[in-house]
Amino acid sequence: MSWLMAKLYDRVMRDTESAGLSGWRADLLGGVDGRVLELGVGTGVNLPFYTDAVEALILSEPDSNMRARLKARLDMKPDQRIRISENAAEVLPFPDGHFDWVVSTLVLCSVSDPAQSLKEVYRVLRPGGGLVFIEHVCAKDRPDRYRWQRRIEPVWKWLADGCHLTRDTAAFIEDAGFHMASITRASMRKAPPVIRPTIRGVARKPSQSGHLRN
DSSP states (O other): OOHHHHHHHHHHTHHHIIIIIHHHHHHHHTTOOEEEEEESOTTTTTGGGOOTTEEEEEEEOOOHHHHHHHHHHHHHSOOTTEEEEOOOTTSOOSOTTOEEEEEEESOTTTOSOHHHHHHHHHHHEEEEEEEEEEEEOOOTTSHHHHHHHHHHHHHHHHHTTTOOSSOOHHHHHHHTTOEEEEEEEEEOTTSOGGGOEEEEEEEEOOOTTSOOOO
16 A cells, blocks of 8 residues: 555544444454454554453564654554564464454455455464454445446455445454354445445354364
8 A cells, every 4th residue: 555545544533433343443452352363454543442351462464665654653652562563464474373362344345355354364263253344245235336346346455555435344254263152234424435335243263173262
């Protein structure tokens, strides 16, 4: 992402955040605890929503311009629990079963390989661990909008740093072996129409016994 887009990102998203996206973040992240990995952190919008129950927080951001703004944000309020990683989601340099939670908010639309990224997420989560997600997705329930997503996507990817409009991210999550503990489909208010369809919720990695923790 260009330095200009990184600089303007929070400003561009301000109305969408105030129209409901921030509330979604707060609802989902309030229950996160233990060892946490967040993918594609960007400028660190999720940081205010993590509680003291988080013991260690790895912020993974491969984009150097976003990472610079993230570091500036952290310098203003240092937190010994937090460490920054430069790795992309497709190759995570962490041991198997290391994290209690992985967080992905508006990230899986732009990774180069969503299947491989979720394979890595599954690997680094402990049995029974959870994936928290908020992602914009294809509008298959609205054929007119879906057609527009398909038409616009080639240009959109170029403008929005590889962001895809037509990914069925829920299917990718389930194909990786996760169980959907909760999923909500909703419109992301104040966002451009082609990225309004969203999913959010929690997906669980099965425990070793095959049972799932609620």
